[in-house]
Amino acid sequence: MTHWIVAPIILPALVAPFIVLAARYHIGIQRVLSLAGVLALVAVACGLAWQASDGTVTLYQMGDWAAPYGIVLVGDQLSTMMVLLTSVLALFVLLYAIGSGWDNRGRHFHALFQFQLMGIMGAFLTGDLFNLFVFFEVLLIASYGLMIHAGGNARLRAGVQYVLFNLIGSTLFLFALGSLYAETGTLNMADLANRVALVSPDETVGIRVAAVLLLLVFAIKAALVPLHFWLPSSYAEAPAPVAALFAIMTKVGAYAIIRVYTMIFHPELEVTAGLHDVWLLPAALVSLAIGMIGVLAAKKLDRLVAFSVIGSMGMVMVSISLFTPAGIAAALYYIVHSTLAGATLFLISDLVRTGRGNLVLTPQAVMSGNALTAAMFFVGAIAMAGLPPLSGFLGKLLVLDAAFDSNLMVWVWAIVLSSSLISILGFARAGSILFWKAHSIDRPEGAEPPATPNSMSYAAVGGLVALLIAHTIFAGQVHSYTTKMAVGLFAPEPYISTVVETPGKLSKPKTGDH
Amino acid sequence: MEFLVASAIGILTAGGLYLVLRLRTFPVILGISLLTYAVNVFLFASGRLTVGAPPILRDGVQAYSDPLPQALVLTAIVISFGMTAVVVMIGLGAYLGSDDDHVDDRTGPDEDASEGSS
Numbered sequence A: 001m002t003h004w005i006v007a008p009i010i011l012p013a014l015v016a017p018f019i020v021l022a023a024r025y026h027i028g029i030q031r032v033l034s035l036a037g038v039l040a041l042v043a044v045a046c047g048l049a050w051q052a053s054d055g056t057v058t059l060y061q062m063g064d065w066a067a068p069y070g071i072v073l074v075g076d077q078l079s080t081m082m083v084l085l086t087s088v089l090a091l092f093v094l095l096y097a098i099g100s101g102w103d104n105r106g107r108h109f110h111a112l113f114q115f116q117l118m119g120i121m122g123a124f125l126t127g128d129l130f131n132l133f134v135f136f137e138v139l140l141i142a143s144y145g146l147m148i149h150a151g152g153n154a155r156l157r158a159g160v161q162y163v164l165f166n167l168i169g170s171t172l173f174l175f176a177l178g179s180l181y182a183e184t185g186t187l188n189m190a191d192l193a194n195r196v197a198l199v200s201p202d203e204t205v206g207i208r209v210a211a212v213l214l215l216l217v218f219a220i221k222a223a224l225v226p227l228h229f230w231l232p233s234s235y236a237e238a239p240a241p242v243a244a245l246f247a248i249m250t251k252v253g254a255y256a257i258i259r260v261y262t263m264i265f266h267p268e269l270e271v272t273a274g275l276h277d278v279w280l281l282p283a284a285l286v287s288l289a290i291g292m293i294g295v296l297a298a299k300k301l302d303r304l305v306a307f308s309v310i311g312s313m314g315m316v317m318v319s320i321s322l323f324t325p326a327g328i329a330a331a332l333y334y335i336v337h338s339t340l341a342g343a344t345l346f347l348i349s350d351l352v353r354t355g356r357g358n359l360v361l362t363p364q365a366v367m368s369g370n371a372l373t374a375a376m377f378f379v380g381a382i383a384m385a386g387l388p389p390l391s392g393f394l395g396k397l398l399v400l401d402a403a404f405d406s407n408l409m410v411w412v413w414a415i416v417l418s419s420s421l422i423s424i425l426g427f428a429r430a431g432s433i434l435f436w437k438a439h440s441i442d443r444p445e446g447a448e449p450p451a452t453p454n455s456m457s458y459a460a461v462g463g464l465v466a467l468l469i470a471h472t473i474f475a476g477q478v479h480s481y482t483t484k485m486a487v488g489l490f491a492p493e494p495y496i497s498t499v500v501e502t503p504g505k506l507s508k509p510k511t512g513d514h
Numbered sequence B: 001m002e003f004l005v006a007s008a009i010g011i012l013t014a015g016g017l018y019l020v021l022r023l024r025t026f027p028v029i030l031g032i033s034l035l036t037y038a039v040n041v042f043l044f045a046s047g048r049l050t051v052g053a054p055p056i057l058r059d060g061v062q063a064y065s066d067p068l069p070q071a072l073v074l075t076a077i078v079i080s081f082g083m084t085a086v087v088v089m090i091g092l093g094a095y096l097g098s099d100d101d102h103v104d105d106r107t108g109p110d111e112d113a114s115e116g117s118s
Helices: A004-022 A027-052 A077-100 A109-125 A129-147 A153-184 A189-196 A205-221 A231-237 A240-246 A249-263 A275-297 A301-321 A325-356 A370-385 A391-405 A409-440 A455-473 A475-489 A493-501 B002-020 B025-045 B067-098
Strands: A058-061 A072-075
Touching (some): A004 A027, A004 A072, A004 A109, A072 A109, A072 A493, A077 A109, A077 A240, A077 A249, A077 A325, A109 A129, A109 A249, A129 A153, A129 A240, A153 A205, A153 A231, A189 A249, A189 A493, A231 A240, A231 A301, A249 A325, A249 A475, A275 A301, A275 A409, A301 A391, A325 A391, A370 A409, A370 A455, A391 A409
Antiparallel strands (some): A058 A072
């Protein structure tokens, strides 16, 4: 048994306290340690993704206890891909935070950043639902600290909303877990998949409640309308690098929905019939529409980006809620795109804030570093709005193609296409106000122009833009990989048998020597 | 006993939800505490209600209570306790900073004034 799969959780968990204890007052040492930790994380994640790429399911039994009794970590293609995406995103976000000096505007940025990574990695790798709850809490409690990093009243107030909303979400998660345990007597995902299939169609009340509650919890995390209200304020008020890292947090919800609702409550299951197509798809379509209308209506750039994140999560959820291999494959392609595009736009909004002093969408004097920021905003906006030639367009095309056989095909096509148009208008309006109209306005007499963002900030954003472009160029390879992954998700027998049948302590209670 | 436990969970949840909907920091935090008490009892009950049955192996005992929910409840208590402490601190900071303990977004004349400092 190889121990590498636990490294993405252990490594940040060790780096964070070391930063707090040993390098508390030395921002330079903190930066070096944090960066080294994330670089090692990227390397480990690459290794894990390569190991899983041929379909191997890696199982790690904590303390060698066999599956239904002990907690397991499972690395399959989906979870290792998400781990890799998180670590790469974290690298560029960290570079930006260091370059722009955000990490030095309050205490303990790097330690909280590492704890946040630990929670996200754990949520992707765990094979146990209660453990998923615990890792959700780890990532949330770190995100509370990051959210109010650098302080300020507006940020604290948004922080209160964010924390309270998530506390209610956690309580709901516990209710869901309790009812699931009362019905099945297990919380291991693979074991649950076996046992839920045995529930007779006459006694489905409890399991239906559990399935719907669980879906609600994950929908809160994924900011699905009407559970999205926590997102715009908290993402807009959070420090920009933190908001960019949070771009992966909504995807944790999407990941959990894919995992639980393809393996445990899969679409053919009679007890949860109707949950996927009757409820999830319309909610996803409404989120897509509301998100993109919010892009058009926003008065400030950070809110605009936050609403575009809701819209792109809506797109991801539309594709997921088709629950076909083609739909999931398109969703996974779009998840990578939407994470990178959302993070890029949040960082660009901070470039604008640095060069201009505020983010209000009214014509003001030309910002410092106008040309480069404008070029990057142009690329980010094209990607997010889904115009050719970037990956947003390809992702949207894949979603439309996957929806071709759906009963609601007309609705999906109509809403996806019209919301694209609305988001193009929204981004075009914001871009022309910020970058073009500025040329017709003179700076007031005696006003100092704000500082230009430094080159390291630009390099970090440029790195994310380069990743977006690479995601477009290698779209064929990525999509064929996600297709393989999606087909595997709908045939989870290798996953389940690996988890349930691998021997460990307690798996043979008669012959054990304890 | 089932009726007592079920109604206790129900009343705690109802009271918690009512307080959460008050939308001022202090009642909302109290409401969330009530909700977490409710969910702790609920988790406890998810392993079936037993009286006087030991959770771990003993000689000469036929009926056991389920030990797993008890471990889950311990975890949930620790987490909710920590979270409540965090939200009290952040809520206090926000209240002292802006002299306003409303949880919801309010668009007031001070919104534009606070813009420059963010």
